[in-house]
Amino acid sequence: MSMLTTIARSAARASRLPAASLSLAARSIHTLPALDYPYDALEPHISGQIMELHHAKHHQAYVNGLNAAEDAYAKAVSPRERIRLQPALKFNGGGHINHTLFWRNLAPRADGGGELAAGPLRQKIEADFGSVDAFKKQMNGTTAGIQGSGWGWLGYNPDTKKLEIVTTANQDPLLTHVPIIGIDIWEHAFYLQYYNVKADYLAAIWSVINFKEAERRLAEATK
Structure with a gap:
């Protein structure tokens, strides 16, 4: 499977669009997804200024870069040109995929942000890590x-059937x-509010x- 196909399928899952709509024949259709909440809805944990800029x-x-890269890829006439475009597709495609997931990953406190109720997710976390705090x-x-x-992830491993913590560099999906x-x-996700203190940002984000x-x-x- 080519990198372009992988990115297209991942972007389709992230945006809940059929993979066919992200084919080269329908290139340059990626758009910025709307948020389900106002920019300032995650305060004081993540500032409205950060959310708007982010x-x-x-x-x-990333959306603009992905559209441009896909358009250039579709017009490329040689393997050399397509290979040259792979980094731009990976970086911008990953940025679009990751951020589309990230916005849905957050919710205001008024809408249940930070609340991990009893249920399958809590049970699975406790089974695989010992406790939610751990x-x-x-x-x-x-x-x-x-x-x-980069990005820190809680991911489900389909081979081990376990939740595992993994990281990806840059905007790699x-x-x-x-x-x-x-x-x-x-x-850019935290510096305007937490400066260089990553630990404070990471402690705060669980509230949303x-x-x-x-x-x-x-x-x-x-x-």
Whole structure:
């Protein structure tokens, strides 16, 4: 499977669009997904200023870059040209996939953000990590340890049938596991509010994690 096909299929899952709509024949159709909440709805845990810049500027840039890269790929006439475009497809495609998942990964406190109710997700976390607190501690430690920019993930491993904590560099999408929860550790996700103190950002984000969405993803992964 080519990188372009992998990105297209992952983007289709992220945006709940049929894979065919992301084919080269229908290129340049990626758009910035709307948020389900206002930019300031996650305060004080994530500021409205960060959310607006992160969504309207950074994510929009990945959408623009992906559309441009796919258009160029479709027009490329040689393998050399297509190979040259692979990094742009991976970076911008991954940025679009990851952020589309990330926005759904968050929810205001008023809408249940931060609440992990009794149910299959809590049971699975406790079975695989010992406790919810132990899971959060391990997730934060692993994510904070990323050198440079990247993502920390709680992923479901279809081979081991376990929830596992993994990381990806830069905007690489998670392809080895089914993403359940993702945390953006790029500086644009937290620096305006938490400066260089990653630990404070990682501690705060659990107050607005959308565990209902995470449980839905787990249910789909374990069908």
